[in-house]
Amino acid sequence: MRMSNMFSRTLREAPNGAESKGYEYLLRAGFIKQLGAGIFSLLPLGFKSTKKIENIVRQEMDRIGGQEILMPVVNPGDLWKESGRYYSIDKELARFKDRVGRDMVLAMTHEEAVTDIARGEIDSYKRLPLFVYQIQTKFRDDPRPRAGLIRVREFTMKDAYSFDRDQAGLEKIYADNYRAYFRIYDRCGLPSIAVSSDTGMMGGKVAHEYMYLSPIGEDTIIICDECGYTANRQIAEIRKEYLKEEEKPIEKIATPHAKTIDDLAEFLDIPASKTCKAVFMVGSFINDRTGEEEDKLIAAFIRGDMEVEEAKLQHAAGANSLRPAHEEEITACGMVPGFASAIGAKGDFITIVDESAAYSNNLVAGANEEGYHYINTNFKRDYDGTVADIASAREGHLCPKCGKPLKARKGIEIGNIFQLGTKYSEAMNCTFQDETGVQKPCIMGCYGIGIGRLLACLAEEYNDEDGLKLPITVAPYEVHLVSLVKDQEIAEKIYEDLLNSGIEVLYDDRKESAGVKFADADLIGIPIRITLGNRSLKEGKVEVKLRSTGETTSYDISDLAKEIKAEIAKERAKIEDNIVEKNL
RNA sequence: CGGGUAGUAGCGCAGGGGCUAGCGCACUUGGUUCGGGACCAAGGGGUCGGUGGUUCAAAUCCACUCUGCCCGACCA
Numbered sequence: 001m002r003m004s005n006m007f008s009r010t011l012r013e014a015p016n017g018a019e020s021k022g023y024e025y026l027l028r029a030g031f032i033k034q035l036g037a038g039i040f041s042l043l044p045l046g047f048k049s050t051k052k053i054e055n056i057v058r059q060e061m062d063r064i065g066g067q068e069i070l071m072p073v074v075n076p077g078d079l080w081k082e083s084g085r086y087y088s089i090d091k092e093l094a095r096f097k098d099r100v101g102r103d104m105v106l107a108m109t110h111e112e113a114v115t116d117i118a119r120g121e122i123d124s125y126k127r128l129p130l131f132v133y134q135i136q137t138k139f140r141d142d143p144r145p146r147a148g149l150i151r152v153r154e155f156t157m158k159d160a161y162s163f164d165r166d167q168a169g170l171e172k173i174y175a176d177n178y179r180a181y182f183r184i185y186d187r188c189g190l191p192s193i194a195v196s197s198d199t200g201m202m203g204g205k206v207a208h209e210y211m212y213l214s215p216i217g218e219d220t221i222i223i224c225d226e227c228g229y230t231a232n233r234q235i236a237e238i239r240k241e242y243l244k245e246e247e248k249p250i251e252k253i254a255t256p257h258a259k260t261i262d263d264l265a266e267f268l269d270i271p272a273s274k275t276c277k278a279v280f281m282v283g284s285f286i287n288d289r290t291g292e293e294e295d296k297l298i299a300a301f302i303r304g305d306m307e308v309e310e311a312k313l314q315h316a317a318g319a320n321s322l323r324p325a326h327e328e329e330i331t332a333c334g335m336v337p338g339f340a341s342a343i344g345a346k347g348d349f350i351t352i353v354d355e356s357a358a359y360s361n362n363l364v365a366g367a368n369e370e371g372y373h374y375i376n377t378n379f380k381r382d383y384d385g386t387v388a389d390i391a392s393a394r395e396g397h398l399c400p401k402c403g404k405p406l407k408a409r410k411g412i413e414i415g416n417i418f419q420l421g422t423k424y425s426e427a428m429n430c431t432f433q434d435e436t437g438v439q440k441p442c443i444m445g446c447y448g449i450g451i452g453r454l455l456a457c458l459a460e461e462y463n464d465e466d467g468l469k470l471p472i473t474v475a476p477y478e479v480h481l482v483s484l485v486k487d488q489e490i491a492e493k494i495y496e497d498l499l500n501s502g503i504e505v506l507y508d509d510r511k512e513s514a515g516v517k518f519a520d521a522d523l524i525g526i527p528i529r530i531t532l533g534n535r536s537l538k539e540g541k542v543e544v545k546l547r548s549t550g551e552t553t554s555y556d557i558s559d560l561a562k563e564i565k566a567e568i569a570k571e572r573a574k575i576e577d578n579i580v581e582k583n584l
Numbered sequence: 585c586g587g588g589u590a591g592u593a594g595c596g597c598a599g600g601g602g603c604u605a606g607c608g609c610a611c612u613u614g615g616u617u618c619g620g621g622a623c624c625a626a627g628g629g630g631u632c633g634g635u636g637g638u639u640c641a642a643a644u645c646c647a648c649u650c651u652g653c654c655c656g657a658c659c660a
Contacts, residue, residue: 014596016596143658198660416660531619536619
């Protein structure tokens with residue numbers, strides 16, 4: 001590619017709103033261009049990188065037996081009504097009507113579409129297992145896109161789907177994907193960890209998320225350095241110590257102005273762990289057959305020294321979504337915000353009690369009367385409810401596996417794998433006949449990687465004060481040929497030679513000053529830079545500089561292509577040698 | 585969806601009722617320079633986000649509206 005003819009140009013200054021380095025450089029180097037909130041075009045350099053990432057993904061999917069297909073972005077709404085997600089997913093699912101008024105959706109994932117195909121293909125256990133994938137556009141109308149390609153509305157995703165006859169089959173392909181994902185990130189050069197995760201709108205039971213740890217991440221990951229336990233905070237468990245003691249008689253006491261746990265603990269001169277905190281949410285419960293929606297108050301109780309994790313609470317209550325409750329909704333059930341407990345409450349609401357509160361004795365809790373609390377309240381004796389783990393794991397809490405203190409880190413989700421089970425196959429009647437003639441639902445799994453987000457994370461990981469320095473496996477070109485010579489003929493010849501040797505070359509043939517060319521080369525960050533200068537050329541030499549290390553070598557022009565191929569192989573080896581097989 | 589902030593040339597910004605709307609970079613032409621964002625000279629480019637209003641006069645004041653960004657709610 002000749003830079004004199006390149007569609008995109010570099011920018012000297014960062015466009016307004018590029019707050020992270022990676023995003024800024026992707027914009028300035030001309031990899032991407034914003035079209036609207038959360039909507040980006042890929043320019044030639046960004047598209048090249050994206051294709052490289054896609055090809056790595058493709059190779060690894062093929063390697064574990066994946067068959068590439070392509071499904072439509074536009075799906076009939078009826079299909080999504082079958083799975084129930086037409087109703088259970090809110091505005092994030094973009095809907096429209098076609099010319100005859102049929103409900104249509106822009107697919108945000110493809111469980112429905114693939115299950116529809118599979119139910120037509122799969123009749124016998126002999127057809128299983130099956131594993132397909134696609135690399136395709138998704139649209140999710142995110143309420144708040146941000147940080148460039150990190151969180152967007154339209155994006156390219158590799159999504160894969162497996163169909164098995166039993167759990168053992170699913171677990172095998174799940175483990176294959178688990179390994180393949182690490183190989184993909186390793187081959188892209190992106191550090192990654194796998195964490196146990198929530199299943200969210202996908203449904204199913206077992207799931208892992210792959211995270212790139214970064215301060216700009218929006219997910220919080222709980223990590224145990226000691227035993228390797230890792231989980232998204234949404235589901236991270238902690239070892240809880242219960243304050244067991246002899247039950248004492250309940251007693252109402254005056255606690256004027258003690259509305260918060262801190263106030264209360266200070267007023268009574270007790271630790272927060274001797275109190276019980278109430279958190280009120282309203283859950284939306286959607287009937288996914290009819291789309292009918294019902295709101296219900298959820299009262300969550302947890303020991304005063306802990307916080308409620310909303311995702312856990314949502315699961316425990318079986319709600320589709322949660323929002324904070326309004327004061328009237330709480331008082332309608334006989335509870336008084338600031339002085340609330342389940343004791344003496346009435347009306348239709350769901351009570352979820354964290355283990356910390358349920359298994360500790362003699363806690364101070366609200367008396368549902370302005371200015372009063374009960375001391376020595378005990379679960380079961382004084383109030384009832386569903387016991388669940390709804391505690392939010394924080395740095396310093398104890399590891400559920402080994403009991404050592406946990407750490408909290410920020411991360412960006414770069415992929416996920418789900419054991420779906422039969423959620424979609426049952427809802428959509430995707431069954432097979434086993435040896436005994438019995439119809440059974442296929443056991444499904446799904447596996448996703450956001451391609452653009454991966455590029456964004458790579459840009460975040462690989463940059464310095466001069467620009468990007470993507471690894472050679474994902475950089476748009478292998479070699480940047482910078483010509484500083486007056487007589488372009490020799491440069492043209494070298495360019496041709498390199499191309500003929502099968503090397504991917506970005507050729508700066510522009511009539512620009514050396515400084516401009518070097519600055520642009522650093523900004524775009526192609527791994528190997530060849531500089532053609534008048535002086536060294538007279539001696540038959542050219543300079544080769546690595547973007548990653550700054551290391552410079554001088555080569556004879558006569559065997560340049562051969563030497564460059566060796567350099568490329570070395571750069572590739574730097575990445576490929578770091579591929580580590582990681583098993584589930 | 586709530587709070588904040590901003591829309592003026594490709595990018596970054598200034599101007600804040602008055603005559604041809606500026607600056608830096610970028611762009612065009614000519615010349616000099618030529619290994620780390622060169623210099624000189626001459627040029628080209630803008631419905632001042634949109635609509636409506638106030639006024640003799642609006643980029644500037646007012647109302648509404650659209651869009652971007654940040655924080656939160658939210659989210660794979």
